[in-house]
Amino acid sequence: MVRELQRPHIIGTMAHEADAQIGRFLHRLRQPDLxxxxxxxxxxxxxxxxQHVYLHSVGSAGVYRGRKRSLYEGGVSTPLxxxxxxxxxxxxxxxxxxxxxxxxxxAAALAGVALPPTAAWVRGVDASAVLLGxxxxxxxxxxxxxxxxxxxxxxxxxxxxxxxxxx
Numbered sequence: 001m002v003r004e005l006q007r008p009h010i011i012g013t014m015a016h017e018a019d020a021q022i023g024r025f026l027h028r029l030r031q032p033d034l035x036x037x038x039x040x041x042x043x044x045x046x047x048x049x050x051q052h053v054y055l056h057s058v059g060s061a062g063v064y065r066g067r068k069r070s071l072y073e074g075g076v077s078t079p080l081x082x083x084x085x086x087x088x089x090x091x092x093x094x095x096x097x098x099x100x101x102x103x104x105x106x107a108a109a110l111a112g113v114a115l116p117p118t119a120a121w122v123r124g125v126d127a128s129a130v131l132l133g134x135x136x137x138x139x140x141x142x143x144x145x146x147x148x149x150x151x152x153x154x155x156x157x158x159x160x161x162x163x164x165x166x167x
Contacts, residue, residue, distance in 0.1 A: 011059065026083065039110065040083040041103075047075040076147055081132055089133035096130035096137050099145050106131065 008082040022042065029072050035081035048059025066072025080098070082088045098106070108115050109126040123143050129135035 005155070035085045036087075037089070042081040043073070043081070044079045046078050071147055088131060092133055094130055094133075094136065096127065098127040098138060099124065099131060101145070102127045102138065 026040070029038055029040070046059050047064075047066070047070065049065060049068050061067055061074030064072065064074035064077065066074035066076070068075055070076075086137050091147055105115065105124045105126045106128050109128040113147075125139040127138035
């Protein structure tokens with residue numbers, strides 16, 4: 001088992017290696033004509049692992065309550081960094097809600113591809129305006145987002161979180 005004193009070292013090592021490799025990738029993209037036509041999205045997972053499930057887990061949900069498999073903000077929200085020079089404003093923090101289900105519609109809009117209006121399989125919304133700094137919230141959702149937790153663990157019950165644009 002990893003002792004508590006070793007955990008900051010593990011997090012620091014992981015962050016250093018991620019920084020080095022992402023830096024190499026972005027350096028390559030800075031070649032002529034690549035950066036202006038390439039959107040890079042870097043996102044985390046939904047919260048750090050619960051130490052009761054995996055004893056070697058590291059990480060923090062920061063100011064948020066909850067962890068992975070939790071319906072609190074620390075288990076549902078994920079960080080996202082977007083990089084697209086000349087298109088995505090730099091040094092900006094947004095509270096706009098974008099879910100992973102929105103990326104298909106958002107990518108189609110950014111590429112100028114119109115989706116068929118009768119596409120019943122489309123459940124996300126175009127969040128390109130939030131990404132490009134033109135709006136603070138995505139378009140109104142036609143369908144609510146639902147998160148559930150239904151693992152069969154002793155003493156645990158079924159929990160569900162419903163999010164709509166009207167909330």
